[in-house]
Amino acid sequence: MGALALALVIAACGSRGPAPSDDGGTAYPAGRFDDYKPHAWENGGPDRYRIHGIDVARYQGTIDWPEVRRAGISFAYIKATEGGDMVDPKFEENWRNARRAGIPRGAYHFYYFCRSAEEQARWFIQNVPRDPQALPPVLDMEWNPFSPTCTTRPPAAVVRSEAQIFVRMIEQHYGKRPVIYTALDFYEDTYIGRLRRVDFWLRSVAGEPHITYPGQDWKIWQYTGTGSVPGVTGPVDINVFRDGPAAFADWAG
Template sequence: MPPEKRIPNKAPVTRKPGVKKPAVRKPATNKKKKSALSIQLKLFLAGLLLILLSPFYYGYVLRSFVATWRWVKDWGQDPNYRTYESFNIKIPKKYTIHGIDVSYYQGKINWPKVKEMKEDEVSIRFAFIKATEGLLLVDPYFQRNWREAPKSGIICGAYHFFRPKKDGKTQAKFFLQVVNIEKGDLPPVVDIEALDGVSPLKMRAELSDFLNYVELKTKVRPIIYTGLKFYEDYLLNFFDDYPLWIAHYYQPKLRLDKSRWKFWQHSDKAKINGIGHVVDFNAFNGDSLALDRLLVR
């Protein structure tokens, strides 16, 4: 038999085989690179601060702002359509004869002040004055305006606000009972702006009766006033022998053949000396000789 093994007093420690954890390395810090970036950032901020504090920078910003403001203000505008500060509106520069139209809405008017107003050769040469409406309404300021405006040297014309629901010939009689048209006046005007619930055919029939009666009695062909859209929708290719006065606001050009119209109401916000409320502003399509040929003989 083999000799008896000797048992030690302390049993040896048995270790389980284990997996050795790899050493975790912290990423190396590129101190030089970090330092370089920090310096660049500081330089950038310092340069930006110097620019912001520079008077040249503020001058550049101001000039840019002014240029941008002018561009926005005049964007899409014709260079011949400029703002007149005293009138507080833009006025087409291609027209040399200008005028207004008024009613009770403007209240009591100081016509000498209206006549005296002038800026860059723009002045009030003519005025259309509301006289009547429908079958019964007389403008409360008509007689005063019709009397005082010519005294100041302003050429005047009277207009009737037409109601298509009412008989056209009767409206014409009513208009001529109120208005005494004389030599040197502008032709009488019929203002047609709405259908008032009747058909376009009915409107045109009544309007035709009005025009025919006024022309028969005065021997003067009346002017038709209307808005551009109303004209295009309901009057285009009708009444072509009558002078047109077209409303088309805040535009450098009237979108209508120049041979078709005589007057253009291009703004309803003009400020005029002697008038306490904003006023419609108009341009005449022609020179002084053309205006004179249009007047009642």
């Protein structure tokens, strides 16, 4: 997602992250993570939120998950599949080791616009275990102009129809309300926000979601693609969960 493949690393500084809970819920540790290219957020930006998480794929290499947890990361989304025939080579390792480290984790599928939604949903189901302790599954829908095999951009109505098919099949199998991840250009082109019975995970690295996606409800906000997290080599996406620890526990199931 986003800048996962970013290769240049700039020296990090300081620390940021969530404060411990004071509402009687789970005590989430203060974060020891930062940003290689920090944005000057107004009114605290993502620092106002208690629960921060990362999303990862093969680009992050081998991850020290216990160190990630000690850094104050409270959840992780792990790339599982893409299209109808690709499994991220680090998925099983990350899936297993994040759980061993005690980090709530979920899986995401990167959508490929040259295969049917049914085929892709079946592929995700084939490769992602049905774990009642896992976070809700995610459908990552964004334009991919750099794909070597598929740069097509279907009409908005087709995109929304395909997304609905995918999330319906996923919800039926895993028994959890799915999440759709998207970026601003895709959101504006396809009106994906019109979908119902899904939660949204929005990418916005230079403005808060209420500014960049006015009127759109959301559950997760990806606020940087250049995060610096102990245990992860190089830049990584960092996200916040919109609500507090009690709501997170309910949502996570």
